Amino acid sequence: MTVTSDQAAPASGAPDQAPREHRGLFSRALEALLTQRVVLLAVLIVLLVITMSILDAAGLLSGSFNADYLASALISAVPLAMLGLAQLMVILSGRGGIDLSVGSMVSLTGVVFGYAYGLWGWSLIAALALAVVVGGLCGAVNGVLVAYIGFPPLIATLATYYAYRSLALVVSDQKPVNSPVIQDFYSAAQSVELPLIGGSLPLIPLGIFTFLIPTIVVVWLLLNKTTFGRRLYALGTNNVAATWSGINVKPNRMAVYVASGVISGLVAVVTVAQFASARPDAGTSGNGMALPAITIAVLGGVAITGGIGRVAGIVLSTLLIVWVNASILLALPGNDGTQFQLLALGTVLIFASLLNGLTKRKYGGI
Amino acid sequence: MSVDQRGAPAARPTARRILPPPVTGQELVLVGVIALLWVLLGIFTPAFLTPGSIRPLLVSVAPIALIGVGMTFIIITAGIDVSVGGAIMLCAVVTAKSLVDLDMPLPLAILLSIGLGLLLGLLNGVLIAYGRVHAIIITFGTANIFQFLALRVFGSSTVNGIPGTFDVFGRGEAGRTFGIPHSFLITVVVVAVAWWYLRHTSGGRNLFAIGGNAQAARLAGVAVQPRILGAYALTGALVGLAACFFIAAGTSTLDQAVGSGRELAVIAAVVIGGTSILGGRGSVIGTLLGAILVQTVTSGVTQIGWPSQLANLFVGLFIIIAVGTDLLRQRARKAS
Numbered sequence: 001m002t003v004t005s006d007q008a009a010p011a012s013g014a015p016d017q018a019p020r021e022h023r024g025l026f027s028r029a030l031e032a033l034l035t036q037r038v039v040l041l042a043v044l045i046v047l048l049v050i051t052m053s054i055l056d057a058a059g060l061l062s063g064s065f066n067a068d069y070l071a072s073a074l075i076s077a078v079p080l081a082m083l084g085l086a087q088l089m090v091i092l093s094g095r096g097g098i099d100l101s102v103g104s105m106v107s108l109t110g111v112v113f114g115y116a117y118g119l120w121g122w123s124l125i126a127a128l129a130l131a132v133v134v135g136g137l138c139g140a141v142n143g144v145l146v147a148y149i150g151f152p153p154l155i156a157t158l159a160t161y162y163a164y165r166s167l168a169l170v171v172s173d174q175k176p177v178n179s180p181v182i183q184d185f186y187s188a189a190q191s192v193e194l195p196l197i198g199g200s201l202p203l204i205p206l207g208i209f210t211f212l213i214p215t216i217v218v219v220w221l222l223l224n225k226t227t228f229g230r231r232l233y234a235l236g237t238n239n240v241a242a243t244w245s246g247i248n249v250k251p252n253r254m255a256v257y258v259a260s261g262v263i264s265g266l267v268a269v270v271t272v273a274q275f276a277s278a279r280p281d282a283g284t285s286g287n288g289m290a291l292p293a294i295t296i297a298v299l300g301g302v303a304i305t306g307g308i309g310r311v312a313g314i315v316l317s318t319l320l321i322v323w324v325n326a327s328i329l330l331a332l333p334g335n336d337g338t339q340f341q342l343l344a345l346g347t348v349l350i351f352a353s354l355l356n357g358l359t360k361r362k363y364g365g366i
Numbered sequence: 367m368s369v370d371q372r373g374a375p376a377a378r379p380t381a382r383r384i385l386p387p388p389v390t391g392q393e394l395v396l397v398g399v400i401a402l403l404w405v406l407l408g409i410f411t412p413a414f415l416t417p418g419s420i421r422p423l424l425v426s427v428a429p430i431a432l433i434g435v436g437m438t439f440i441i442i443t444a445g446i447d448v449s450v451g452g453a454i455m456l457c458a459v460v461t462a463k464s465l466v467d468l469d470m471p472l473p474l475a476i477l478l479s480i481g482l483g484l485l486l487g488l489l490n491g492v493l494i495a496y497g498r499v500h501a502i503i504i505t506f507g508t509a510n511i512f513q514f515l516a517l518r519v520f521g522s523s524t525v526n527g528i529p530g531t532f533d534v535f536g537r538g539e540a541g542r543t544f545g546i547p548h549s550f551l552i553t554v555v556v557v558a559v560a561w562w563y564l565r566h567t568s569g570g571r572n573l574f575a576i577g578g579n580a581q582a583a584r585l586a587g588v589a590v591q592p593r594i595l596g597a598y599a600l601t602g603a604l605v606g607l608a609a610c611f612f613i614a615a616g617t618s619t620l621d622q623a624v625g626s627g628r629e630l631a632v633i634a635a636v637v638i639g640g641t642s643i644l645g646g647r648g649s650v651i652g653t654l655l656g657a658i659l660v661q662t663v664t665s666g667v668t669q670i671g672w673p674s675q676l677a678n679l680f681v682g683l684f685i686i687i688a689v690g691t692d693l694l695r696q697r698a699r700k701a702s
Binding site: 098145149150151152154155156158159160161162163164165166167169170173174291294295298304305335339340342343345346347349350353354356357 | 446493497498499500502503504506507508509510511513514517518522630633634637643644673675676677678679681682683685686689690693697
């Protein structure tokens with residue numbers, strides 16, 4: 001008797017939820033893995049670390065794979081994650097939002113910062129402020145073109161990509177801006193020991209604390225704790241509905257392009273520190289900085305159609321990309337490594353976007 | 367919907383009337399701007415309007431305009447392909463290697479390059495049409511993979527000692543008939559055929575329908591996915607042919623910078639030519655004119671003696687002006 005009553009109790013208590021509760025752990029884990037991009041990225045990072053540790057133990061790597069190595073690889077995460085956050089905001093705003101010009105803005109503001117700090121003798125704070133203002137102005141041009149004149153973002157930022165890149169090279173006469181002050185500024189990119197608990201942790205690049213974490217916090221607060229953030233998600237989800245619900249669409253859409261410019265200005269300062277000189281092609285040489293940043297955003301679960309995307313996704317996808325790249329260099333040193341990084345980036349991007357499409361069909365969301 | 371399908375004679379004039387005029391306003395403006403620039407450059411630098419200056423200009427227009435034809439097809443369907451730079455690199459290096467190592471004859475080399483390009487285009491097309499993923503994302507991904515494959519073939523060095531098999535497309539005497547470079551002539555022929563296809567065949571009109579509203583086109587019986595696949599495959603094949611032009615226009619050495627950044631140059635030419643990035647509207651003649659305009663500015667800036675990097679500033683401005691005037695015209699049309 002007691003056995004049957006025990007069995008009957010949950011069934012009569014919540015008959016509606018029964019089918020959901022009877023789903024296996026595996027099925028629920030699969031749904032979390034496919035629908036929660038953050039979960040997928042975290043699992044991939046763990047898998048990567050496990051694989052590399054095994055390879056390391058087997059002696060198949062050219063260097064040792066440990067916490068120190070992972071921490072030193074974070075130096076390249078600073079510009080990537082910051083520009084990824086810029087793309088997050090721009091893509092979130094919808095209507096085909098994208099910013100191809102971030103690399104050119106990094107080049108241009110980097111040169112301006114180099115002149116102000118290195119040659120005109122401005123203080124670091126003043127030069128930093130100038131970089132932010134110049135970046136913001138560059139972004140404002142994009143913003144006006146997109147939000148007020150109605151340019152498709154791809155076209156507006158393609159045009160300014162050309163224009164800013166050209167200006168950076170012409171202004172600097174195609175030579176890196178250099179001076180002893182800028183070379184000393186390299187110390188801003190070195191690795192430091194954390195106070196208090198630092199002794200037991202690996203050295204971490206200073207840029208993480210001075211630039212990346214503040215940017216992450218500010219963007220997270222903007223998106224999640226302000227009405228501006230809420231409006232942005234509304235705008236990206238349905239532009240018409242947002243307009244009719246009383247959101248002043250134009251200034252809000254313009255603001256994300258300005259924010260993207262401001263972040264590019266900050267990244268410019270970071271790259272000047274990393275290279276110990278202000279290179280006029282810092283953000284545009286090779287594949288440039290825009291494509292990796294967009295890749296980071298898409299991998300981080302940002303829907304290219306707007307309205308969907310989280311800061312945590314950007315952070316985790318940056319960590320994944322940076323550590324995959326660092327691992328490839330350990331496994332395949334030299335030229336082979338840099339080539340296989342391209343393959344990894346391309347495959348991961350296609351895989352992630354096909355997955356986005358699949359989850360949309362299967363679960364109706366990302 | 368109201369067109370009577372049975373009354374063929376009655377439907378004909380309607381069909382003729384809904385076609386846009388053969389040459390649109392944007393194209394006339396472009397011709398005017400190019401003519402103005404050529405006259406101005408001719409006045410300020412007498413060397414500009416000589417065959418020795420115009421011929422190299424046409425040679426460098428050819429591959430951009432040729433790929434631009436395919437890109438116009440893609441953008442008309444509201445897609446985009448940013449992998450053409452990587453695809454050029456891969457086709458060029460494989461073809462150049464085969465010329466050096468296997469001493470391939472000309473027709474076989476062209477076929478190899480076009481075939482490889484077609485394959486790359488098909489890969490993009492399948493992923494975009496059937497994977498239902500946004501085109502820009504997929505082609506960012508394939509761009510990386512194409513570059514990776516090309517770099518593996520390069521093997522961390524340049525391809526040296528390319529024989530003169532492609533001289534027929536080159537800058538030299540063998541590369542022209544009646545003084546006009548062959549590569550440019552081929553491009554003009556391709557543009558003409560593409561213009562006719564887009565304007566006068568149902569396949570071409572279907573592309574516009576897909577770009578205007580893919581869902582409506584599907585319901586109206588357009589085979590949306592094969593058409594989209596076709597547009598990317600065509601672009602791939604044209605990239606293959608253009609890669610031959612790139613090899614021919616260079617020296618006997620092919621370096622790893624080939625194709626780099628060309629995707630944006632092609633998209634710039636298409637957009638300046640009046641094709642709407644939102645799909646449903648565009649013209650291949652405009653693309654050819656856009657490519658000529660971009661190249662005129664690029665070579666004009668250096669011939670005047672300005673820093674060559676300034677050319678890109680003008681390219682950016684031209685994009686803004688071309689698209690901006692189009693936006694203002696649309697707004698005026700809507701208001702009236």
